[in-house]
Amino acid sequence: MITKFMAPEIIFGDHAIHQIGESFLRLGAQRILVVSDPGVKAAGWTEQAVNNLKETGLAHTLYEKVTTNPGTDQVINGAALYREEKCDAVLGVGGGSALDVAKAVAIIVSNGGAIEDYEGVDRIHSPLPPTIMVPTTAGSGSEVSQFSIIIDPKRKKKMTIVSKSLVPDIAIVDPFVLMTKDHLLTAATGLDAISHAIEAYVSVAATPLTDVHALNALKLAAANLRPSTASHTNLEAKRSMAMASMQAGLAFSNAILGAVHAMSHAIGGRYELPHGEINSILLPHVMEFNLIASPSRFAEIGDILGAAGSTENEMEKGRFGIRALRSLAGDIGAPKTLKEVGLNNPDFHKMAETALEDACMVTNPRDVTLQDVEALFLKAYE
Ligand SMILES: [Fe+2]
Known part of the structure; x- marks a missing residue:
C-alpha cells in the first residue's frame, strides 16, 4: 500500500x-x-x-x-x-x-x-x-x-x-x-481535538504515520483537558493541549475523519453552535455505532482512557473508553444532548442527507445508511 x-x-x-x-x-x-x-x-x-x-x-x-x-x-x-x-x-x-x-x-x-x-x-x-x-x-x-x-x-x-x-x-x-481563552472555549475546542484524534485513529484511511499522532494527541488531551479548562494560567497544560491539537490535526489531515464530523457539519450549516460542543455530543453515540467495525482500535482508545488492566475483552475496553469520554465531557461542563444546546424542530432527515454527502463520511470505519444517521441524530438529541 x-x-x-x-x-x-x-x-x-x-x-x-x-x-x-x-x-x-x-x-x-x-x-x-x-x-x-x-x-x-x-x-x-x-x-x-x-x-x-x-x-x-x-x-x-x-x-x-x-x-x-x-x-x-x-x-x-x-x-x-x-x-x-x-x-x-x-x-x-x-x-x-x-x-x-x-x-x-x-x-x-x-x-x-x-x-x-x-x-x-x-x-x-x-x-x-x-x-x-x-x-x-x-x-x-x-x-x-x-x-x-x-x-x-x-x-x-x-x-x-x-x-x-x-x-x-x-x-x-x-x-x-492559549492563556487568554475562557474555559468554555478551552473545553469545546479541546473536545474537538479529541474527536479529531479518535476519528482519525479509526478512519479507514489511517496509516502508521497518522496513528502515532492520533494516539499521542489522545493521551495528551485525556491527561490535560481537565486542568487546561480549569485554569487559564496553567501553561504546562496549555503546552500539552497545543501539542495535542496539532498532532490530532496532523492525524486527521492525512487520515480524514468520520461520521462525527460529517454529522456535525450538517448541524453547523443550519445552527449557530460551537463545533466542538456538537462533536462531543455526537462522539459517544458514533463510537458505540462504530465499535464493531474496529474492536481492537477502540480497545486501544479505551486503554488510553483508563481501561488497561480492567479487562482483556476488546469490546469491553471500547465501551470503557466511551464512558470515560462521557465523564470527561461532563467534568468540563460540556452539554450532553442536542436538545440542550437549542436545536429547535430539527429536520434530522434533511440533516442526515447532508451528512451522507460530506467528504468526512467516506472514511468512517462502518458503513452508514440514511436510517443509521437519522437514528444517531435522534439518540444524540434526547
Ligand atoms: Fe473538528
Whole structure:
C-alpha cells in the first residue's frame, strides 16, 4: 500500500508568535493580508502579530471580521481586500474559523471563481500564495491540515474543502497564546481535538504515520483537558493541549475523519453552535455505532482512557473508553444532548442527507445508511 503524509513546517513553543515576520521573509512575501477575528483582536494577539510584521519591515492589511462558523461572504470580502491592497501572502491568526477563512481567501486569489467551486476533494488547480497560520485555540488543527470549512448560506451547508494545497507553508504554534481563552472555549475546542484524534485513529484511511499522532494527541488531551479548562494560567497544560491539537490535526489531515464530523457539519450549516460542543455530543453515540467495525482500535482508545488492566475483552475496553469520554465531557461542563444546546424542530432527515454527502463520511470505519444517521441524530438529541 502506498501512503502519503502532508505536514507544514512547524514552529512550536512559548512566544513563537514573534517568528511570524522572519518566517514571511523566508517565504519571499512583502505585503501580508492578516485574517483574524474580533475576539482574538480584543485579546491582543492580532496586534502582536501585526507588530511583529512591522518590526520585520513587512507591510500588512487587516481583515478582522471573521465570525464563528464563517460563511462565503467573509471569503469574498477577504479576497477583495487582498486584491485591492495588492497583497502577496496570507496570515491567519485565530481559531479554526479565522484560519479556514484565511485558507479560503488564498484559494480564491490564486484560483479565481467562487469558494463553492472548490467544495470536496482535490478541486484546487493552481498554487496558493504563501500562507502562515497561528492558532489561538487548541482544537481545530487547521494550522497543519489540508481542510477548510466554510458555510454556504444558500444551501445551509458547511462545505468541506480538502486539498493538499491547503496545508499551510508554516504553522506557528504558541502555547502562551492559549492563556487568554475562557474555559468554555478551552473545553469545546479541546473536545474537538479529541474527536479529531479518535476519528482519525479509526478512519479507514489511517496509516502508521497518522496513528502515532492520533494516539499521542489522545493521551495528551485525556491527561490535560481537565486542568487546561480549569485554569487559564496553567501553561504546562496549555503546552500539552497545543501539542495535542496539532498532532490530532496532523492525524486527521492525512487520515480524514468520520461520521462525527460529517454529522456535525450538517448541524453547523443550519445552527449557530460551537463545533466542538456538537462533536462531543455526537462522539459517544458514533463510537458505540462504530465499535464493531474496529474492536481492537477502540480497545486501544479505551486503554488510553483508563481501561488497561480492567479487562482483556476488546469490546469491553471500547465501551470503557466511551464512558470515560462521557465523564470527561461532563467534568468540563460540556452539554450532553442536542436538545440542550437549542436545536429547535430539527429536520434530522434533511440533516442526515447532508451528512451522507460530506467528504468526512467516506472514511468512517462502518458503513452508514440514511436510517443509521437519522437514528444517531435522534439518540444524540434526547
Ligand atoms: Fe473538528
